[in-house]
Amino acid sequence: MLNNIASLLGGGAPPEVGDYESIATTNVGAGGTSTITFSSIPSTYKHLQIRAICKMPQYESMILRFNGISTNSYSRHYMQGSGSSVSAGGAANLTSVSNLLYADGSATSNYGAFITDILDYSSTDKNKTTRTLWGQDFNGSGYLGFDSGAFYSTNAVSTITLTTSGAQTISQYSSFALYGIK
Secondary structure, eight states: OOHHHHHHHHSOOOOOOEEEEEEEEEEEEEBBSEEEEEEEEEEEEEEEEEEEEEEESSSOOOEEETTTOOOOOOEEEEEEEESSSSEEEEEEEEBBBOOOOBBGGGGTTTEEEEEEEEETTTSSSSSSEEEEEEEEOOOSSSEEEEEEEEEOOSSOOOOEEEEETOOOOBOTTEEEEEEEEO
16 A cells, blocks of 8 residues: 555655665754755766755745746645644745745744655656645744645756755754755
């Protein structure tokens, strides 16, 4: 049954632990940073995965762009909940895949985490799809979400850029890792 679900979600049998290879890791230093960039990504994998633990100093969401493209080449669907409310929706003609993490300015000492899969990133005959599982605890409350996105380009993804929706600083001690999935 698990293989049937994995096949439906876009990749045949689920990857095993040894199928993941570290490509790059960025740990944010003192003073923070406004942008995380993974560049010169090799095209030797089937899919990519980003794993992140981070915090941002204000109410923001994390956004993702490919190959430096910030035109209306993206769309997304989402489901998210806070324990007391739930919402879902979608949007097209976006300038990024957004809401990889929901940050709350009133809870700046709390980290959030997300895992984003970028499916068939090196394919040159189809658009790219993302899926993200994210969450953030606010010391007894918080948010959890599942997002999917699309990048409408048949170009292979060679650069990934992560920023906040309002160009705020990503705080010190945040960590971002990029993995290739065989």
